[in-house]
Amino acid sequence: MLPALEIHDMTVAYHRRPVLWDIDLAVPEGKLVGVIGPNGAGKTTLIKAVLGLTPLASGKVEIYGRPYRQQRRLVGYVPQRESVDWDFPVTVRDVVLMGCYGRLGWFRRPGRAERQIADRCLEQVGMTSFARRQISQLSGGQQQRVFLARALAEEAKIYFLDEPFAGVDAATESAIVNLLQSMRHSGKTVFVVHHDLQTVREYFDYVILLNLRLVACGPVAETFTPDNLHKTYGGRLTLLDEVAEAMRQRERAR
Amino acid sequence: MIALWASVSDARMFPTDVHQRSTTTTGRITPSQTHDHSTMTGLTLSDKVTLGAALLGGAAGVVGSFAVLRRRSLMGDMLAHASLPGVCLAFAITESRNLVGLSIGALVSGLAAITLVTLVTRLTRTKEDAAIGIALSAFFGLGIVLLSAVTRSRAGGNSAGLNSYLLGEPGNMVDSDLWLLSAVGATVLGVVLLLYKEFKLVAFDPQFARSQGWPTLAIDLGMMAAVAVVTIIGLPIVGVILMAAMIILPAATARLWTNRLNVLLAAAGAIGAGSAALGVRLSRGLPTGPTIVLTGTALFLLSLLLAPGRGVLARIVAETQLRLRIGRENLLRSFYELNEPALPGTRLIAYDELRADRHWQPWLLRWLLEQSIRRGLIERRRDSYQLSPLGTRRAAEAAKTHRMWEIYMMEFAGSAADHVDRSADTVEHLLPEGVVAALEQRLAAEGRLPAIAADVPASPHAM
Numbered sequence: 001m002l003p004a005l006e007i008h009d010m011t012v013a014y015h016r017r018p019v020l021w022d023i024d025l026a027v028p029e030g031k032l033v034g035v036i037g038p039n040g041a042g043k044t045t046l047i048k049a050v051l052g053l054t055p056l057a058s059g060k061v062e063i064y065g066r067p068y069r070q071q072r073r074l075v076g077y078v079p080q081r082e083s084v085d086w087d088f089p090v091t092v093r094d095v096v097l098m099g100c101y102g103r104l105g106w107f108r109r110p111g112r113a114e115r116q117i118a119d120r121c122l123e124q125v126g127m128t129s130f131a132r133r134q135i136s137q138l139s140g141g142q143q144q145r146v147f148l149a150r151a152l153a154e155e156a157k158i159y160f161l162d163e164p165f166a167g168v169d170a171a172t173e174s175a176i177v178n179l180l181q182s183m184r185h186s187g188k189t190v191f192v193v194h195h196d197l198q199t200v201r202e203y204f205d206y207v208i209l210l211n212l213r214l215v216a217c218g219p220v221a222e223t224f225t226p227d228n229l230h231k232t233y234g235g236r237l238t239l240l241d242e243v244a245e246a247m248r249q250r251e252r253a254r
Numbered sequence: 255m256i257a258l259w260a261s262v263s264d265a266r267m268f269p270t271d272v273h274q275r276s277t278t279t280t281g282r283i284t285p286s287q288t289h290d291h292s293t294m295t296g297l298t299l300s301d302k303v304t305l306g307a308a309l310l311g312g313a314a315g316v317v318g319s320f321a322v323l324r325r326r327s328l329m330g331d332m333l334a335h336a337s338l339p340g341v342c343l344a345f346a347i348t349e350s351r352n353l354v355g356l357s358i359g360a361l362v363s364g365l366a367a368i369t370l371v372t373l374v375t376r377l378t379r380t381k382e383d384a385a386i387g388i389a390l391s392a393f394f395g396l397g398i399v400l401l402s403a404v405t406r407s408r409a410g411g412n413s414a415g416l417n418s419y420l421l422g423e424p425g426n427m428v429d430s431d432l433w434l435l436s437a438v439g440a441t442v443l444g445v446v447l448l449l450y451k452e453f454k455l456v457a458f459d460p461q462f463a464r465s466q467g468w469p470t471l472a473i474d475l476g477m478m479a480a481v482a483v484v485t486i487i488g489l490p491i492v493g494v495i496l497m498a499a500m501i502i503l504p505a506a507t508a509r510l511w512t513n514r515l516n517v518l519l520a521a522a523g524a525i526g527a528g529s530a531a532l533g534v535r536l537s538r539g540l541p542t543g544p545t546i547v548l549t550g551t552a553l554f555l556l557s558l559l560l561a562p563g564r565g566v567l568a569r570i571v572a573e574t575q576l577r578l579r580i581g582r583e584n585l586l587r588s589f590y591e592l593n594e595p596a597l598p599g600t601r602l603i604a605y606d607e608l609r610a611d612r613h614w615q616p617w618l619l620r621w622l623l624e625q626s627i628r629r630g631l632i633e634r635r636r637d638s639y640q641l642s643p644l645g646t647r648r649a650a651e652a653a654k655t656h657r658m659w660e661i662y663m664m665e666f667a668g669s670a671a672d673h674v675d676r677s678a679d680t681v682e683h684l685l686p687e688g689v690v691a692a693l694e695q696r697l698a699a700e701g702r703l704p705a706i707a708a709d710v711p712a713s714p715h716a717m
Binding site: 048051052053069072075077079083084085088089090091094095098101102104106107108109110134136150154 | 323325448449450451452454455457458459461462463464465466467468509512513514515518
């Protein structure tokens with residue numbers, strides 16, 4: 001079977017300085033994938049390069065065996081929450097409807113069918129009662145749920161989430177994790193940029209360990225090892241503490 | 255608008271110095287002009303100017319909304335200022351005041367400025383606002399120099415009208431201008447209606463739009479092009495210096511009144527048209543362009559004060575109400591806590607004891623006490639106060655709500671313990687029932703559950 005995402009020899013540069021070197025990986029369908037690495041490791045860049053938002057210096061990206069350009073309809077995207085102006089004059093439902101814009105194409109306006117999709121997606125993230133709210137009245141967790149609902153409205157097979165747990169409350173985090181896991185059960189592949197090493201084993205079944213180059217990519221049980229984490233985080237002391245904590249958690253889980 | 259240039263009588267001076275000009279004649283509707291033209295529309299000049307300014311204001315308001323929402327307000331300002339050298343060069347090359355030629359010149363130098371800013375921000379470490387500021391003043395400076403050179407070399411006569419690009423000459427409006435403005439207005443409206451969805455998406459979240467495959471650069475350019483066309487059409491009417499206000503003010507004003515994009519666009523168009531028309535009517539004997547801008551500014555300031563939700567007054571009222579509500583709750587809690595050892599009996603509490611319980615400002619405490627007496631929550635005996643039966647119930651409720659919040663925030667939400675006291679609201683409405691029940695159990699186990707709140711009067715049917 002074709003891998004959901006395949007990256008060959010990908011190098012990405014910002015201002016003539018490479019930020020990702022020779023990335024080579026393949027992720028099979030139906031996985032919940034954590035993209036893990038220290039700050040500045042190129043996690044967001046990896047996602048943006050896959051989505052064609054950042055130009056590749058070399059290499060290629062394939063979604064189900066074909067270039068992203070031909071497979072856009074299969075991909076859903078949740079950008080970082082801070083990347084937009086939350087004081088923009090639109091309602092929650094307007095934002096979710098934007099997930100349907102790609103399918104609608106030029107000039108066509110969202111109609112009843114799209115509104116039903118939007119309402120269903122809002123229900124999935126538990127935001128139905130907020131549909132008519134202006135988006136500036138939302139908390140951080142609610143904003144994240146709205147972004148997730150918008151990605152759901154894209155009705156994709158592969159999803160890329162950029163730090164969905166940054167600055168959200170615990171209730172939202174667990175609601176999002178539940179939703180992601182149910183998405184995986186229905187055959188979707190979900191990539192999540194993630195920071196918290198302690199929850200990696202609990203949330204994901206596949207990891208991409210990244211630090212400017214690919215450290216490891218594979219199932220959590222085999223890949224999320226102290227050795228690989230050390231390679232990923234190097235000698236950063238505070239982070240090593242976190243790793244130690246993650247290891248303790250792992251021992252307890254056994 | 256060709257006649258715009260031809261109509262300027264040679265008697266008007268074309269000094270080489272801008273300041274000198276601005277003190278002489280700047281865009282006034284002079285009585286002599288009212289009879290200048292035979293008209294197809296049968297409108298008087300003053301009506302024509304009003305109508306033309308309104309059309310321009312409406313179009314500028316609509317396209318300006320996207321510029322403002324996309325945080326590109328300054329781009330419009332730069333575009334207007336940067337068009338001046340193009341106007342002068344176009345005049346020098348074509349040696350005519352043909353509007354088409356001048357507008358193309360304006361567009362070219364405006365676009366050159368935008369390209370320059372884009373390149374400088376991309377390739378160097380200069381930030382966009384600095385780059386815009388530099389390009390704006392450099393192009394404008396060049397424009398003034400060229401203007402003075404052109405007017406001097408032609409010895410006045412033929413270059414007549416170029417100066418109107420500085421502060422605008424709405425008094426020169428003729429029928430063809432009106433048709434042009436109507437056409438531009440209709441086109442802008444059509445484009446915005448057609449591309450509403452695309453503009454909205456790119457203005458809100460360009461990265462997400464690109465992930466869906468939208469050509470965001472082209473859509474962005476389309477938005478900017480609409481701004482550019484309206485700006486350049488507006489230059490002869492309000493002038494290079496003030497055109498940006500026509501783009502920015504209506505959208506900024508409308509944003510104060512609405513949270514919906516479609517309403518915002520309609521409102522910005524109406525506000526732009528209205529303030530332009532009103533500005534023309536108010537400008538008798540005054541320079542018209544600046545009067546329009548000042549009218550728009552007045553409308554903006556008024557909205558800033560009065561708009562519901564976002565206005566200054568609305569916010570003061572909301573804040574005061576919140577403070578008073580917190581004050582009332584705190585007073586009831588004080589009463590409850592001071593009475594707590596003796597409950598269910600209540601005792602007289604002296605004013606000084608109340609004041610010492612919290613850091614009350616005396617006037618606020620007095621005022622809240624008066625209010626509570628009027629509501630039948632407390633009774634007064636000289637300078638002491640006692641809870642009424644109704645007040646006792648309310649006080650118990652307030653105390654219960656507050657304590658549940660405290661426990662919730664410390665135990666369930668992991669917030670910093672010293673922030674807990676600030677926000678007390680009806681806990682029952684915001685938290686799931688299971689959590690509320692757990693909180694009540696915790697309070698009861700600690701012996702801190704205000705018991706009276708649970709006392710519900712017996713049903714009248716049971717009697």
